[in-house]
Amino acid sequence: MANSGKGTFQPDSDVHISYEDQQKINKFARLNAKVDDLKDELKIKLNDVKNLEEAVEELSLADDTEKIPYLVGEVFICQNLEDTMKSLEENKTKRQAEISEIEAKCEELKSQMSELKAHLYGKFGSHINLENEED
Template structure:
């Protein structure tokens, strides 16, 4: 026996194993998307730093030697070689950013399909919308 307010009826839908798998997949995809967004922000910030650095280095004399970080140590490189390395790193970062953006698009497509199916079956009995974090 259920105690519902007067005039309301029970609209609960039974959750099948397949439905539970879709709900779990939805949750997993949301977490993967969140992690990808964090990585994307870090890569974009790093790319901005590289762009700023290359602009600063272009103002220097090409034969001047600067300290360039390779791994855990610094080596002296001519500005022209340092700019070449920065351009290579910039290209790699651009490729990584594009790859992560494509992953996020795929996650969004999968999430949209799962939402469509789950809302069709459960209606208002399931909430797949996210609350914005207040920090």
């Protein structure tokens, strides 16, 4: 078929990807996948903290003499209100520390990704797309 002249698409014949460049592209993809996994884990941890806060609020209305069932592993144990509140606060503190750790890992990975992105865009320009659909 003859070319109509409307869209003269030419393959990227002028773009040559070296082995090192391919390794950088692969590293970027792995880092991006890891960041996505950490974001999912972060959502779960944030939800856990929210649930713990709601539990503390609900228990503030409870009677001091009640025994409160508290899930530890796969079993419930009955604790008094003070011990249950202490356990909830400990779990909340633990989750918040985990959240901080995940956020720090994400920032470190994003820093590495921005270095790779700058190098790859500098070399390939518009011939490469390293942006997330979410961004």
